[in-house]
Amino acid sequence: MKRxxxxRIGISGWRYKPWRGTFYPEGLRQADELAYASTTFDTIEINGTFYSLQRPEYFAAWAAQTPAGFVFSVKGPRYLTHLRRLKEPEKPLANFLASGVLELREKLGPFLWQFPPNFKFDASRLEAFFALLPHDTDAAQAVARGHDAKLKGRSAIPTQKRRRLHHAIEIRHDSFRTPEFIELLRQYDIALVCADTVDWPRLMDVTGEFMYLRLHGSEELYASGYDDKALNAWADRVAAWASGAEPADAERVIDKPAKRRKGRDVFVYFDNDIKVRAPFDAQGLRRRVAERLGQPAGK
Structure with a gap:
């Protein structure tokens, strides 16, 4: 049997007041919430990096608070994707990579780059950005060294063993439903985020070495939960991708499936946190996927 x-199935962010006393035990210190969440899930998205540059000591602390084998995905800054809209991305990208993200070391997983709903497909602008994205830690260090004076005294570019880095793109405009976009992602080995939401395109084309899913709530954005039927459907899809195949109901821009491989890593994050559904839906999906793959449920 192919392996x-x-x-990895987890949550988007970990610091939410409504979770206290529901997912988090009563009396748990806020400072201990990440450590608690990382004993339940083996991956979490860092959202704070989207809103502002963080500090090296924050990344180092997050890495120290989580167990061996844990992986963070890191959301790229909105300054680059939403405010500058990928125009002249060199310095913002360098600043982001120099801000300490490499302090996560072996716990650094995929980078998530999210575009705003009014950002339309622009092949030349996207390709210029894709060409800058580093695909290993050596390349990331080289890019980071180009940071500007804004990071004076608060940058960190630690030397470390060379490791692969991965990127995923989340789109929110229908103009991206074009084969040209899918082929561009494949050319640069970048994963297309499968985003489950009522408001934005839900595409399942396989474009990189791994799959990246964000489940926002398909009935009410960031709020609606997933019932047994929905979790079962997503478990079937995740198990198919992990096995190197594709789901029977895959919604693709390019109808032809990608070349089958022995196995494919899959990252899934629940972002339906408003009604305290995310951590419990994530646990439910993890159990179902483990059953389909014949594996222990894990954490």
Whole structure:
């Protein structure tokens, strides 16, 4: 039997007041919430990096608070994707990579780059950005050294063993439903985020070495939960991708499936946090995927 890829199912962010006393035990210190969440899930998205540059000591602390084998995905800054809209991205990208993100070391997983709903497909602008994205830690260090004076005294570019880096793109405009976009992602080995939401395109084309899913709530954005039927459907899809195949109901821009492989890593994050559904839906999906792959449920 072919070995499936690694499947990591977690949550988007970890600091939410409504979770206290529901997912988090009563009396748990806020400072201990990440450590608690990382004993339940083996991956979490860092959202704070989207809103502002963080500090090296924050990344180092997050890495120290989580167990061996844990992986963060890191959201790229909105300054680059939403405010500058990928125009002249060199310095913002360098500043982001120099801000300490490499302090996560072996716990650094995929980078998530999210575009705003009014950002339309622009092949030349996207390709210029894709060409800058580093695909290993050596390349990331080289890019980071180009940071500007804004990071004076608060940058960190630690030397470390060379490791692969991965990127995923989340789109929110229908103009991206074009084969040209899918082929561009494949050319640069970048994963297309499969985003489950009522408001934005839900595409399942396989474009990189791994799959990246964000489940926002398909009935009410950031709020609606997933019932048994929905979780079962997503478990079937995740198990298919992990096994190197594609789901029977895959919604693709290019109808032809990608070349089958032995196994494919899959990252899944629940972002339906408003009604305290995310951590419990993530646990439910993890159990179902483990059953389909014949594996222990894990954490």
């Amino acid at each position: 499936p890829g690694d499947v």
